[in-house]
Amino acid sequence: MTTLTKRSRRVDTPTERRSQDEEEEKQKGRGTDEEEDGDGKELRLTLMEEILLLGLKDKEGYTSFWNDCISSALRGAMLVELALRGRIHLQPQSMRRKPLLERKVMVKSDAPTGDTLLDEALKHIKNTQPAETVSSWIDLLTGETWNPMKMHFQLPQVRERLAKSLVEKGVLTTDKQNFFLFDMTTHPLANEKEKERLLQKLQASLLDRWTNDPHRLPRRTLALLVLAHGGDVLEKALAALPDAQYVTAGQRARDMLETNANQHSGKATNPTEEIIWAVLAAVNRG
Secondary structure (H helix, E strand, C coil), rough: CCCCCCCCCCCCHHHHHHHHHHEEECCCCCCHHHCCCCCCCCCCCCCHHHHHHHHECCCCCEEEECCCCCCHHHHHHHHHHHHCCCCCCCCCCCCCCCCCHHCEEEEECCCCCCHHHHHHHHHHHCCCCCCCCCCHHHHHCCCCCCHHHHHHHHHCHHHHHHHHHHHHHHHHHCCEEEEEEEEECCCHHHHHHHHHHHHHHHHHHHHHCCCCHHCCHHHHHHHEEEEEEEEHHHHHHHHHCEEEHHHHHHHHHHHHHHCCCHHCCCCCCHHHHHHHHHHHHHHHCC
């Protein structure tokens, strides 16, 4: 993974939504995810869909062949999304405090999320004993393991399945492109406003809405920054900024993301934040 240089449907029941919203509102000065996204009328995307959308070339409709980080970022996004929905958390700390990457992922609830990819990942986590760490799950779900007994954990065709979901939501369209010896299905951008909204959200988090304290960022925004960094698409999201703003946003991103995630996790006020910092520790380790 390269870093910034100096030179962007689950169907919860009403009861579940209310309980999650109330928990969010109890945290220090933070609103709910719905409040973060405005009046709640915007199209709601999962973190996986947002990371794929950031990585896709708008006109060509496919991710860069040179980006070998986005697959891991998408699996990290699944873990964070499961945590945001109250399905998983990290093994509680004991008297002998363990680093993030040594703490196991535990299932809090195995209730279906309504999202096929998330439910497949959750099923693997639930049925695996002994439990695995965040770093191990990212590798296993990506298929990066030398153990043939664990190859079944790999989730197939993740990018294509996410792209089809974005097509159904009207964000992408479907096309075919010829690459000399074969034709490849591509998914060019159809909804420029949705991509622009996502870019502005990332840019604003490092500029207009910058708090100088990552623990005051809404959790979904913090997760998006961490995952965009891990998927090597954050610099691309900031590229359209004027030079002065690009330098400011890039420096703030480096200060926050190229840091000791274990120290940040010690200030976490919610189990979801611990998962986010564990994902950051995993991508920085790689």
